[in-house]
Amino acid sequence: MHDFTRRSLLQGGTALAAAGALTGPALLDFAKAWAQASPWKAEAGAKLTVMRWKRFVPAEDDAFNAMVAAFKAATGTDMNVFSESFEDVQPKASVAANTGSGIDLAWGLHTLPQLFPQKVLLMNDVADYLGKKYGGWTDAAAITCKQGNDWLGIPVATIGGYMTYRKSATDKAGFKEFPKDFPGFLEMCKALKANNTPAGFALGHATGDANGWLHWVLWGHGAYTVDKSDKVVINSPETQKALEYCKALSDTFIPGTASWNDGSNNKAYLAGELYCTANGISIYVAAKDDPKMKDLTEDTQHALMPVGPIGKPTELQLCVPILAFNFTKYPNASKAFIAFMLEKENYEKWLSGARGYLTQTLNAYDSAPVWTADPKNAVFGQASKRALPASGIGTPGEKAASAIADFIVVDMFANFCTGAKDAKTAMAEAERQLKRIYR
Helix, strand or coil, rough: CCCHHHHHHHHHHHHHCCCCCCCHHHHHHHHHHHHHCCCCCCCCCCEEEEECCCCCCCCHHHHHHHHHHHHHHHHEEEEEEEEEHHHHHHHHHHHHEEEEEECEEEEEECHHHHHHCCCCCCCCCHHHHHHHHHHCCCHHHHHEEEEEEEEEEEEEEECCEEEEHHHHHHCCCCCCCCCCHHHHHHHHHHHHCCCCCCCCCCCCCCCCCCHHHHHHHHHHCCCCEEECCCCCCCCCCCHHHHHHHHHHHHCCCCCCHHHHHHCCHHHHHHCCCCCCCCCCCCHHHHHHHHHHHHHHHHHHHCCCCCCCCCCCCEEECCCEEEEEECCCCHHHHHHHHHHHHHHHHHHHEEEEHHHHCECHHHHHHHHCCHHCCHHHHHHHHHHHHHHCCHHHHCCCCHHHHHHHHHHHHHHHHHHHHCCCCCCHHHHHHHHHHHHHCCC
């Protein structure tokens, strides 16, 4: 999404300090008191290896590392935390699940815990403790991590993806307000192209960006991969309408989107080549932290994803759940660390460190300071509440997770939009792939 320099890392740390993060002795005092009262007491000599996704906003990493250090000091737990790209978290977690070793906790994307339902440490007690204390969980977050009544993991946060655009360009195109529906959005993109200020959205294997906006288009037309009983229903008139709408959109895009990854739109926007895209807040944060991009920062605005013909939000936002494997030697330390992460004294400061990149999944944090710290952050605070789980209306289990990981929806749209396949063939191919997964 954005490759930060050392200079921006230092700026990010400054932003964290400005947010009033609980650090140093204050954080350690809180951690010690919490450890004494916690329902979960870390085992003597506990050592946890934690794999997480790589940070995109440096101050988030600073806040997280401070949290880890405080937990380590307060509980005596040895913490080994390492980062991997979104694309690498799942395969490395799979290796750990298959071998029963190497990692105690894996923090990844979408429905990661659903890939290993027999290998995870159930988190019912942690979910109940946090939910009761902090106003309950958002619907999509809870569905993402649950199998029946069991919690396979904890939905730590949601990475919200919303419209990022140049206000000067949309004004010039005749749109003083960002469109709220699909027809208006298409007309705006046509006008942007006509003014040589094009929009652009990933049609390549971008785990976050492409899956996010293409499922939004699919679901917005009332089309889904599977129905409520997990019957494959991708080959439908609604899907064809979604394909045709997406093709019309893609005809307005900046060249090259068929090969874009998750960092491509960031780079194009920050280079002044792109004027509207869907992304996390990281584009804005990168511009804001660069004094040379003052004009771009002031011109950048955010908007909710327009609503499709179905008449309600249909957003695929990126839940980042954490799981603990049931082969860990330190289940109490694992549960204690996860609960510690989401306590108010940590979580609100962590959200401030993330600067809007991460959104709460517990309702009590709707009023977290980050959402009023900058008016342009506010849109992202709605991500968890407007989202559907990665399974759409189906069951968020291993099969739904596999369909996302295999880019079935992304490839269907990309094949049609690039002219590689007609609509009938693209839908039939997606149908075959989904039926193999859901057989």
